[in-house]
Amino acid sequence: MGGKSARLSVDAIDHFAPVFGVPGVQAIDAFTSQGSAQTPMRVALGRDLSDISFVNEAVAQLEGFGVAHEDANRAIGVVLASPTISLQGRDGRILQAALVQNPDDLECMRVTLRARVLRERTQRTVGDLVIAAMPFDHESIDELAAVAVELAEEAIDYPTPNSPNVRKMSAAVFGKPQGGVAGMHPWNTVLKSLGRVLDIQIRIVADQQSAKDSLPGTTSDIFVLDPAFVSAAKGVESNQSLTVTAVTGREFRESCLEMAKVLIGRIVERAASGPAPRARKLKPGERVFHRKEKSSGAPFDRFGEPRRGCSHPVEGYVRYHKAPKAEKGMARLYTNFSSEMLYHCGKGYDCGMYAVFAPDNLS
Numbered sequence: 001m002g003g004k005s006a007r008l009s010v011d012a013i014d015h016f017a018p019v020f021g022v023p024g025v026q027a028i029d030a031f032t033s034q035g036s037a038q039t040p041m042r043v044a045l046g047r048d049l050s051d052i053s054f055v056n057e058a059v060a061q062l063e064g065f066g067v068a069h070e071d072a073n074r075a076i077g078v079v080l081a082s083p084t085i086s087l088q089g090r091d092g093r094i095l096q097a098a099l100v101q102n103p104d105d106l107e108c109m110r111v112t113l114r115a116r117v118l119r120e121r122t123q124r125t126v127g128d129l130v131i132a133a134m135p136f137d138h139e140s141i142d143e144l145a146a147v148a149v150e151l152a153e154e155a156i157d158y159p160t161p162n163s164p165n166v167r168k169m170s171a172a173v174f175g176k177p178q179g180g181v182a183g184m185h186p187w188n189t190v191l192k193s194l195g196r197v198l199d200i201q202i203r204i205v206a207d208q209q210s211a212k213d214s215l216p217g218t219t220s221d222i223f224v225l226d227p228a229f230v231s232a233a234k235g236v237e238s239n240q241s242l243t244v245t246a247v248t249g250r251e252f253r254e255s256c257l258e259m260a261k262v263l264i265g266r267i268v269e270r271a272a273s274g275p276a277p278r279a280r281k282l283k284p285g286e287r288v289f290h291r292k293e294k295s296s297g298a299p300f301d302r303f304g305e306p307r308r309g310c311s312h313p314v315e316g317y318v319r320y321h322k323a324p325k326a327e328k329g330m331a332r333l334y335t336n337f338s339s340e341m342l343y344h345c346g347k348g349y350d351c352g353m354y355a356v357f358a359p360d361n362l363s
Helices: 027-032 040-045 053-063 069-081 141-155 187-198 227-240 252-272 324-333
Strands: 085-088 093-101 108-120 123-135 170-174 201-205 219-224 243-246 287-290 317-319 342-345 354-357
Touching (some): 027 069, 040 085, 040 108, 069 093, 069 108, 141 187, 170 252, 219 227, 243 252, 324 342, 324 354
Antiparallel strands (some): 317 342
16 A cells, blocks of 8 residues: 555657657666656666666667667666656566657667566566667658557557546547458457557447447547448548548558558647647746646647746756757747757756756847
8 A cells, every 4th residue: 555656658649759868877877866766667676776787788788789888878768767658567577668869860769678577585686678679760650650559569468557638539440350360469459559559549330330320529530441331431421521541451450550650640730730839039048947748749849838947956957959849849939949048957867847048148
């Protein structure tokens, strides 16, 4: 009762926002920082951090992919301290992942840590450690869709929470797969999981009678798996102004990939067309502080209202170099913003506060 619980997340849209590691921060320091205290790995290990040699092993495995030592340290630090995907199985399995962006060349890499926390009497150790890494184009809908489907398949084996928010989008799938269904999980379970990772309610309509019913007003798309349902889908389309996409005549996973591409495109469209905040001019010498809001899939970061700075000394803030989405987000708030005004708290993983420091000679 009252024990520490892990921050669990399988939200693909949050995962698609690249993270910059803090230069010079060692992976071990990131893992033992207060900011990582609720990650699944830290929660599973408890208070005993006497043997964390697995961190160095993780860095070494990432170096095996041709990643330089400093970059590998930074990337593993992000995955351990600030994962954008974090899952914990009942049998001690851990999955943590993040998209890590290099601040020098903006290249992005998806790094995934899989491990199992083993209990031996009073000691807990990390075993079965596997690091996976691959280059990732976070602006490619095809690559985003592939990761979303992969997460949907993998997350079924973990007890992940539903989104605390009311889902603003929904889609319907008419019929059952006609092509091959590979994998260990039932097709409808995979679709429900795909909806969960994209934060979209997916309704499965498997009989012709139900296909004639009207769909919720939040429904944007109908996907047809079975050609016998095309006519019913077209009837609903004309009545409710929905988009019908046929994903028939292919392997079920290929149908999932096509659905994910359409839905991610829809998420990006809605995020980009959302109301812009009322922008204003910064005053000379003005300093404003913001925290980033939940990722929305837009090509810019969204920031909350200006607030008091964090508890760390303002002298410890450092320039945030080459953060294009954050820069675009701040430019939506301040008409005379420029990239050299963007700073962040130097405490890195333990804070996460953004700041805009306007120069005294700002015109």
